[in-house]
Amino acid sequence: MRDAVGGTLATLFLVFAPLSLMSFGGSNSVIADIAQQSVSVQHWTSQREFADLFALSRAAPGPGSMLAALIGWKLAGLAGALVATVSFYAPAALLLFVVAKLWGRWRGSPWHQAVERGMAPVAAGLFLSGGIAVLRASPAGPAVWIAAGAATAALLYWPRMHPVPLLAAGGVLFGLLDLLGAGP
Amino acid sequence: MGEPTDSAADIPTVAGVGLSALFLAFLQLGCSSFGGSSAGWIYRDIVQRRRWLDDQEFLTEMALGQSLPGANGVKLSVLVGRRLRGGIGAFAAPFAFLLGPFVIILVVGAVYGRLGDHKTLHAVLDGVAAAVVGLTFSTGIRSVAKGAADAVSIGIAMGVVLCVGILRWPMLPVMLGLAPVSIGIAWARGRA
Numbered sequence: 001m002r003d004a005v006g007g008t009l010a011t012l013f014l015v016f017a018p019l020s021l022m023s024f025g026g027s028n029s030v031i032a033d034i035a036q037q038s039v040s041v042q043h044w045t046s047q048r049e050f051a052d053l054f055a056l057s058r059a060a061p062g063p064g065s066m067l068a069a070l071i072g073w074k075l076a077g078l079a080g081a082l083v084a085t086v087s088f089y090a091p092a093a094l095l096l097f098v099v100a101k102l103w104g105r106w107r108g109s110p111w112h113q114a115v116e117r118g119m120a121p122v123a124a125g126l127f128l129s130g131g132i133a134v135l136r137a138s139p140a141g142p143a144v145w146i147a148a149g150a151a152t153a154a155l156l157y158w159p160r161m162h163p164v165p166l167l168a169a170g171g172v173l174f175g176l177l178d179l180l181g182a183g184p
Numbered sequence: 185m186g187e188p189t190d191s192a193a194d195i196p197t198v199a200g201v202g203l204s205a206l207f208l209a210f211l212q213l214g215c216s217s218f219g220g221s222s223a224g225w226i227y228r229d230i231v232q233r234r235r236w237l238d239d240q241e242f243l244t245e246m247a248l249g250q251s252l253p254g255a256n257g258v259k260l261s262v263l264v265g266r267r268l269r270g271g272i273g274a275f276a277a278p279f280a281f282l283l284g285p286f287v288i289i290l291v292v293g294a295v296y297g298r299l300g301d302h303k304t305l306h307a308v309l310d311g312v313a314a315a316v317v318g319l320t321f322s323t324g325i326r327s328v329a330k331g332a333a334d335a336v337s338i339g340i341a342m343g344v345v346l347c348v349g350i351l352r353w354p355m356l357p358v359m360l361g362l363a364p365v366s367i368g369i370a371w372a373r374g375r376a
């Protein structure tokens with residue numbers, strides 16, 4: 001039993017630590033990889049369960065990537081949640097800390113500015129791709145694509161809109177549609 | 185790694201920001217930043233409300249964060265913590281930032297585990313996820329439009345979306361292919 005838990009913790013680390021260092025553009029950009037690992041490779045969750053855990057991790061406050069903690073919790077309780085969370089955040093944070101120390105010395109140099117400017121659109125593209133990955137992984141089909149499109153339009157039109165009422169509206173709308181028998 | 189002097193050289197410690205104040209600010213930020221756009225929440229709190237950093241300082245830190253991997257809120261916590269309190273701040277701020285959400289998510293997860301397989305619950309969560317993706321898309325679109333509205337940057341962002349988002353190519357090779365091109369173009373333009 002103890003070995004089984006140890007093995008699970010080791011696997012959590014081996015899956016989440018590399019993803020930490022790959023999450024250019026934010027943790028959003030590795031959502032597709034987390035989904036793939038969790039559903040198809042490691043068989044930690046079903047597709048349905050993954051979609052639920054994703055939505056829960058976003059509806060709760062925080063950086064939005066507590067998805068790792070939820071997966072770890074499901075597999076190995078508190079220890080699993082801790083290992084998954086630390087593995088997912090610490091490697092990137094350490095890298096950033098080291099680079100920040102060095103970066104300060106070169107601040108304002110042309111190549112330094114080129115790296116920052118050049119990485120910005122790449123990061124934005126990866127960030128957007130994370131959203132597409134979530135829609136693709138959702139078992140709910142075209143309804144989530146339409147609703148996501150509507151939410152995007154609303155937020156672009158009213159940039160100061162608070163996200164929480166919007167998340168609540170999405171949940172209530174889909175819940176009602178399901179109760180009325182019209183849901184996907 | 186680097187000279188022993190560099191730990192303090194480029195970090196003008198803002199007077200009056202104690203470690204406990206920093207910890208409490210990020211603890212609060214972690215619990216209140218909803219919807220995954222933590223950068224916006226941190227900016228409003230640290231720059232606009234508390235005035236611990238000015239706009240320029242914050243944007244410089246953010247630009248560095250964008251060039252590296254990691255969750256955006258955590259990266260900003262590390263950078264803001266470091267700028268205000270050095271190495272200990274760089275550890276304390278992200279720790280405080282993640283502490284509240286970590287506890288909350290375990291409670292949420294336990295409740296979900298109790299509810300189990302419930303059809304309407306799944307539907308509600310799908311609706312929440314759709315709104316979250318709307319938030320992602322609008323933030324991404326706005327950051328491209330605001331940061332670099334030129335054709336090359338938009339083209340590169342679209343190229344990444346095409347390869348990774350639509351064609352589902354693995355992200356690492358795509359990034360290793362496109363990032364040098366993008367940085368090269370930025371370099372050439374900086375010199376022109």
